[in-house]
Amino acid sequence: MDVRSRSRISTDVVVAGGGAAGVAAAVTAARAGLRVTLVERYGFCGGGAVAGLSGTVCGLYEATDNRQARPRQVVFGFADEFVRALDVRGGLTAPLPYGKTWTRVHDPLVWREAADALLRDAGVEVIYHATVTGVLSEGEERIEGVALWTKQGPLEVRAG
Known part of the structure; x- marks a missing residue:
């Protein structure tokens, strides 16, 4: 059990x-x-696209x-x-056939x-190496x- 006191920050929106x-x-x-405060358990963003090495962007094209x-x-x-942000940085191929789509x-x-x-650029505060351990709520009505x-x-992140 971590006995350190819990710090608290306030934001309008928290994204887990x-x-x-x-x-x-x-x-x-x-x-x-x-x-906006975004909390991420790893030291970088990306989820399956980065840590999972999924490697593809799908769903943009008509089948x-x-x-x-x-x-x-x-x-x-x-x-x-x-x-477009990926493309400008040289990190994206042209569309490739994939089943009935691209x-x-x-x-x-x-x-x-x-x-x-x-x-x-959007001004989002990002907290890396953070694991969500619970939801703060007022009864069952409001998170x-x-x-x-x-x-x-x-750390407690309160969001309006």
Whole structure:
């Protein structure tokens, strides 16, 4: 049991996990003017894309039975912005056939760099090496934040 006193920080939004969805949620909320804290258990963001070495960005292109067709992108928004950030850094291939659709192969280290840049530019506070140990709530009606364990000791992140 860690007997150190629990530090506390306040933020508007807390995001648990710096994988693809966590990075997208944190950057989008910060750009909407909210104070955002992202907590990540590893020393880097990326989840399965980086630690799991998944290596591909899927789901951006229309599926087709026509193998002569060129890729037609149908998903845009933050996913498209992230793909462009990978591409600009030289960390992404052109679309490659993948079953009935297309995929793009990425360099995991470039994925980390792109995520770090987007988070930093949006003003997201990132806490690495932090494990969520509990949810802070008021009854069953409202989640108010998370309890963390960090290398510096226990931490409470309260979110409005």
